[in-house]
Amino acid sequence: MIVLTNDDGFYAAGIQSVWQALKPLEDVIIVAPESEQSAVGHAITLANPLKALPVKTQEHGLIGYAVSGTPADCVKIAVTELLDEPPEMVISGVNHGGNMGTSIIYSGTVSAATEAATMGLPAIAVSLDSWESRDFSVATEFIRNLYPLVLEHGLPEGVSLNVNIPAVPRDEIKGVAVTRQGKSRVIEKFDKRVDPRNNIYYWLAGEMTFMEVEPGTDCEMVRENYISVTPIHFDLTRHDALDRIKEWKLEF
Amino acid sequence: MIVLTNDDGFYAAGIQSVWQALKPLEDVIIVAPESEQSAVGHAITLANPLKALPVKTQEHGLIGYAVSGTPADCVKIAVTELLDEPPEMVISGVNHGGNMGTSIIYSGTVSAATEAATMGLPAIAVSLDSWESRDFSVATEFIRNLYPLVLEHGLPEGVSLNVNIPAVPRDEIKGVAVTRQGKSRVIEKFDKRVDPRNNIYYWLAGEMTFMEVEPGTDCEMVRENYISVTPIHFDLTRHDALDRIKEWKLEF
Structure with a gap:
């Protein structure tokens, strides 16, 4: 059994x-x-x-569950309550819009895969790098190729794969790159408005900027029309900073 | 100017x-x-x-802003809209309840510090390892010691500090440990109920379990009554898995 989830919702075209x-x-x-x-x-x-x-169709019977929660909730409740036995894998997506660089920390799509990894399950998050395109054919073709490899090779404990698909036709895809997470940040801009009762309110109207364009990062390789595959985990420790902070000789 | 934020809310005792x-x-x-x-x-x-x-008191005038959003929203809007110039630092907490091990991925307290780091600001997240204790005196004393060191030494780009305080009296604190993030997971349990209209619903009723108890991790050192300080960042790449996945020779 493979669990499919996402953050765009049960009826989104991607999933x-x-x-x-x-x-x-x-x-x-x-x-x-x-x-x-x-x-x-x-x-x-x-x-x-x-x-x-429970969501049923006449043709297929039960096709799944629509959950009143977040993507991480979906993974938790699927594995713990809804399924009779643990799934072989969790696939999250296809998300509308890329999940690359630093901004993956905001991503519900990626968090579902990470959640599955904390539960010891192989998991893949897949995103299409476009908010407009409705063509998920490259993404689904790649998933069909990738998931048997994940089942065959397994993934290191706690690791999941974050996959991003360039939004270009099949024949413009240059290949697959195993990447590291690049640096990006949303340049924050708030759009300040006044409501009919004279209260100020703000819309977050950020714009993504990639700060790192070296080869080998997810951002760069997708821009070059490669499918990027980044192994991610949930250890946030900055190991190379440990010694530096030890030098402060913190005492209490 | 130092920005204080948290996830327990503006009026929580910790902040x-x-x-x-x-x-x-x-x-x-x-x-x-x-x-x-x-x-x-x-x-x-x-x-x-x-x-x-805006929140004002008669004695102090404007003491801050109560925001209709998440901790990460608070940091974004403080830096981008509410303050005239960038703050020197963001301090998030003191959170009621520890934020250690894998479960920091769920933490709003930690995310506020991480968000500040993405914006290039030094940041500290501080949590008291108890949901019951109302005694934040050790935590605040430690913050008073720590924040000038952070201002003096700086932090590597993108790094923030995740601090956890054992919930014991001052004289039982054994010292300060610079730690890596341990492994922990919530053993999921859902409490299944039936509402008055016969709909099934679930409460997440998880229990935290620490899977890794080696010395040097946040979980273990706090359990030993050390204050833990973990440098964290937002690069989720599992670098040692890159080569392993390259061996799959993914093609497309």
């Missing part, structure tokens, strides 16, 4: 494309947020209860 | 203790969520506008 592509090959189930959950980061829902609505 | 401790020493301003935001991870608010309510 439905993956379902269509894998259904003939594997036992798949969608456990995804009932509504869009973009930029929720690695949130989990503690303050409210979760509901998991 | 108010930091404000009390630093106010005589520094120009400080609180920019914190108007309501509790625990386990929001690194969420940012895109789908809704943000409000930032």
Whole structure:
């Protein structure tokens, strides 16, 4: 059994494309947020209860559950409650919009894969580097190639794969690059407005800027029309800073 | 100017203790969520506008802003909109409850510090390892010692400090340990219930378990009554897995 999830919601075109592509090959189930959950980061829902609505079609019977929570919630509840046995793998996406560079810390798509990895499951997050394109064919073709390799080779403990697909036609894809996470940041801009009762409010209207364009990073390789595959984990320790801070001789 | 934030909300005892401790020493301003935001991870608010309510007291005038968003939102809007010039530092906490091991990926407290680091600012996240204790005196004393060292030495680009304080009296603290992030995971348990209209719903009722108890990790050193200081960053790349995945010879 392979669990499909995302942060764009159960009925988003990206996840439905993956379902269509894998259904003939594997036992798949969608456990995804009932509504869009973009930029929720690695949130989990503690303050409210979760509901998991079974979704059935006449043709296929139960195709999954629409969950009133975040992508990480979906993975947790799928594995712990909804499935009879642990899935072989979790695939998150295809997300509308790339998840590369520093901004992956905001990504619900990536957090679902990371959550699966904390639970000891192989996981892949897949994003299409476009907010406009509705063509998920390259993404789904690549997933069909990749997931058997992940099942065959396994992944190191705690590691998942963050995959980004350039939004170009199949014949413009130059290949696959195993990459590291680049540096990027949203240059923050808030759009300040006044409501009808004279209260000030702000819309976050950021613009993504890539700060690092060296070869080998996810940002750069996708820009060069390579599919990028980045192994990620959830150890945030900056190991090379440990000694530097030890030199401060902190005492208490 | 030092920005104080948290995920327990503007009026939580932890952040108010930091404000009390630093106010005589520094120009400080609180920019914190108007309501509790625990386990929001690194969420940012895109789908809704943000409000930032100025909070004033008769004695001190403007002490800060209560923001209708997440901790990461607070940092973004403080730096980009609310302050006239960039702050010298962001301090997040004191959080009620430890933020150690793998579970820091769920932490709004830690995400505020990480967000500040993405914006090029030195930042410290501080958590008290107890959900019951109301005694933030050790935490605030340690912050008073630590923040001038951070200002003096600086931090490597993109690095922030994740500090955890054992919930024991001052004289039982054994010292300070510079640590790496340990492994822990929440052993998921959902509490399944039925609502008055016969719908099933679930409460996440997880229990934290530490999987790694080697010396040198945050979890272990706090358990041994050391204050832990972990340098963290936002590069999720698992560098030692790059070669292993390159051996798969992915093609497309």
